[in-house]
Amino acid sequence: MPYALKRSDTGQLLASRQVNGYGLPYYGIVLWEEAPTSLRITESLAFAGLTPDDPIGSLSGWETVELTEHQAKMANVKLRNDPLRTVKMLDGTVFS
Template identity: 40%
Template sequence: MPYVLRQEQTGEIAACIQKNNYNIDYYGVKQWDDEEEAEAQRDTFLNDLGHEHLGGWLVVKLDEHRVKVCNVKLKNDPTRVLTMTPDGALNVHTRQG
């Protein structure tokens, strides 16, 4: 089951430009297969994305279908930010600035 990063205060799910199986760039939710790997890479990954405040990012488990829904909501658009409420509702807004 995939693991993703969720910001505790804002609910943001970490996303970035990645390569798919066909070596094509896409914008989607960053996922790890292993919780320990996600924990170990969290700070470096977030720092590489330009996040200044690394605290409050939690490793959370999502099923594969849910990750796919997240990516559909992002629409391969880096200006979109995906958030997940504590009860699991997904919301999207456009990044300002």
């Protein structure tokens, strides 16, 4: 099951620009196969444009969550490859 980062206060899942296995760019939630380390979380937040000086860029505001494959796919579908959209997960439900 994949792991993602979720804002503790809003439920927003971390998303950023990425490149898929075919070399095609897309915008989607950041996923890991294993629980991410603090370093990997910090790097992912920075890549998403969030710095520790930014209130939402602080590590303390994010928590690691385990998603089902279905939840991960639904989150990316709801983002519609659009960096202006956000997706949230509350009580196991993914919504935009």
